[in-house]
Amino acid sequence: MKSIILLAMSTLNANMNLNAEGMQFSVANEQDLEIKDCRSQLEPVVRYFLKDKECTDEVDILMLCTRPTLEEFIPNDKSKYVNKKGIELDKVSAVSFLKERIEECSEKGSKEIAYKVFPLYREEGEVPVGLDAEIVLDKNSYEPDYLYGMRSVIKEIRHTVNGNNKEEKSTPFYIVSHGGLRDVILSLNAIISLMDGEGIRPTKICGTNTSNHTIEDQRASFDIFRFVSGMQDFLNVGSVDTLQNYYKESVYLYSSDKEDAEEFNKKLLDAMNKVSIGVQYSNPESYISGLDDLKKVLDTDAEDKFEKTSLGIFKDTIKKDFGVLLDPEKRTEVDMVERCINKKQYQQALTFLESAFPEFYRKNNIISFSSDPGINIEKFNNFFKKHIHLKDRDQSPNKIIEKFFTELEEGDESKEVLKDSEHWKDNLEEELKKHLEYMEKVNSSNGSDSKIAIGPIYSFTTDILPVFKMHKVLKEIRNIFSHGKVENRPNINKLDKYMRYYLKSLKNLVEKAK
Numbered sequence: 001m002k003s004i005i006l007l008a009m010s011t012l013n014a015n016m017n018l019n020a021e022g023m024q025f026s027v028a029n030e031q032d033l034e035i036k037d038c039r040s041q042l043e044p045v046v047r048y049f050l051k052d053k054e055c056t057d058e059v060d061i062l063m064l065c066t067r068p069t070l071e072e073f074i075p076n077d078k079s080k081y082v083n084k085k086g087i088e089l090d091k092v093s094a095v096s097f098l099k100e101r102i103e104e105c106s107e108k109g110s111k112e113i114a115y116k117v118f119p120l121y122r123e124e125g126e127v128p129v130g131l132d133a134e135i136v137l138d139k140n141s142y143e144p145d146y147l148y149g150m151r152s153v154i155k156e157i158r159h160t161v162n163g164n165n166k167e168e169k170s171t172p173f174y175i176v177s178h179g180g181l182r183d184v185i186l187s188l189n190a191i192i193s194l195m196d197g198e199g200i201r202p203t204k205i206c207g208t209n210t211s212n213h214t215i216e217d218q219r220a221s222f223d224i225f226r227f228v229s230g231m232q233d234f235l236n237v238g239s240v241d242t243l244q245n246y247y248k249e250s251v252y253l254y255s256s257d258k259e260d261a262e263e264f265n266k267k268l269l270d271a272m273n274k275v276s277i278g279v280q281y282s283n284p285e286s287y288i289s290g291l292d293d294l295k296k297v298l299d300t301d302a303e304d305k306f307e308k309t310s311l312g313i314f315k316d317t318i319k320k321d322f323g324v325l326l327d328p329e330k331r332t333e334v335d336m337v338e339r340c341i342n343k344k345q346y347q348q349a350l351t352f353l354e355s356a357f358p359e360f361y362r363k364n365n366i367i368s369f370s371s372d373p374g375i376n377i378e379k380f381n382n383f384f385k386k387h388i389h390l391k392d393r394d395q396s397p398n399k400i401i402e403k404f405f406t407e408l409e410e411g412d413e414s415k416e417v418l419k420d421s422e423h424w425k426d427n428l429e430e431e432l433k434k435h436l437e438y439m440e441k442v443n444s445s446n447g448s449d450s451k452i453a454i455g456p457i458y459s460f461t462t463d464i465l466p467v468f469k470m471h472k473v474l475k476e477i478r479n480i481f482s483h484g485k486v487e488n489r490p491n492i493n494k495l496d497k498y499m500r501y502y503l504k505s506l507k508n509l510v511e512k513a514k
Helices: 043-051 094-104 146-166 182-197 219-237 241-249 258-280 284-299 311-326 333-342 346-363 373-387 396-409 428-444 460-482 492-512
Strands: 002-008 023-027 030-038 058-065 112-119 173-176 204-209 214-217
Touching: 002 043, 002 146, 002 182, 023 043, 030 043, 043 094, 043 173, 043 204, 043 214, 058 094, 058 146, 058 182, 094 112, 112 146, 146 182, 173 182, 182 219, 204 219, 219 241, 219 258, 219 311, 241 258, 258 284, 258 311, 284 311, 284 333, 284 346, 311 333, 333 346, 333 492, 346 373, 346 460, 346 492, 373 428, 373 460, 396 460, 396 492, 428 460, 460 492
Parallel strands: 002 058, 002 173, 023 214, 058 112, 173 204
Antiparallel strands: 023 030, 204 214
16 A cells, blocks of 8 residues: 655755755644754655655655756755765755655654656657656756656556555545646646546645745645636536535635635536536426526626635636526527537537427427427427438438538538438428318317417428428437437538538528518
């Protein structure tokens, strides 16, 4: 069972005396715990981690190292380091000095520590391998290479975690948050974010505050990466899981009163969860309810309390991303589908077409099958199932889309699918005409509100049927997706454009009534 301490090495201060008594650090929120005689920036936190009750007897210290941290360090006073055994070391680097200090500290006790160097540079075009923490390099030219070191340290962390998992034990994983150049710290941040995505989360993240000589918990600062990732997940794929886990597990920052922050965070997360369920399960009711709740939280922040929370950072981003969907007076089912397409959520878009569009046709007085929304949806979908038929449910949709784009490339947009009869059932228009005539007779003698009603300005054959055909093609594409018939799926870029053409045609029907 091994523990991991991950750090980004920093260079030493040229003004320091290697043998002078070091600083003493206390630990925030832990009384009577002191780390004494600390002579470099990273030393206090590493020693504090070694003292932690969860830290095991075997420890790997993983060091992200730029070349200067491995080069000989010569302080301004030219002092040579004399270790506790009284031995004067001829040369030290920042790395070898840290190792000496850790090996000599009381916190190490009987622990076995492996010091592993991960270079973040290339020398003569090659990344050095097999570097020992005791090595002291002469100065030489080099070029940064952060990716190789990042890949290597990630591989090492995974290896240790997998080994501990075989013993059914979780890995004590510690991170020193201070040290290293800006680019090195960014590399460290990237590693933490990637490990978090794999479920490998730090036991502690700490840094030093040199102004008051304390060791401080830095988890809140680093967890902000999980928060930002969670918000991006919500905006891009409609998932709120990462954000919920962040607020459940993280020690997150408050920039306003804690109770106010928690109240607003809960309201917003609940609204976002409704939106998420609506998207993930293609449920229009949940989606619309969530959007309404989202708007309420965003718009009723009279005292700007929400603006002061971490979620408030994204207030304007959320408004801009959802746009007209947050306006119940203006949004339509078409807007819902359009956003899914924009986010590449094609399966959800196709499902919304089937579950939400019957109401769009009815509310816009294009065509309806009942004044009752629930009955209308059922009869709308039954009409497509019983009366609008393709020659081949599996192959025709893809062929129709291919032909559609061939004709567009030839510059004849007017043909669209209405002119295409070869992939539809023979005499389709004739049969539909007869069926509608029959339904008109039934309607005139039937007092029920379950009847076909076509808007007075529309011709079913000329106006509605071409759009219905596109709807039918997309319904069948959804079935093809659901049943895993890979060979019959259309090119995804063409599907995207075909769906947009359908939405455009539907909007044109609405515009005709204005």
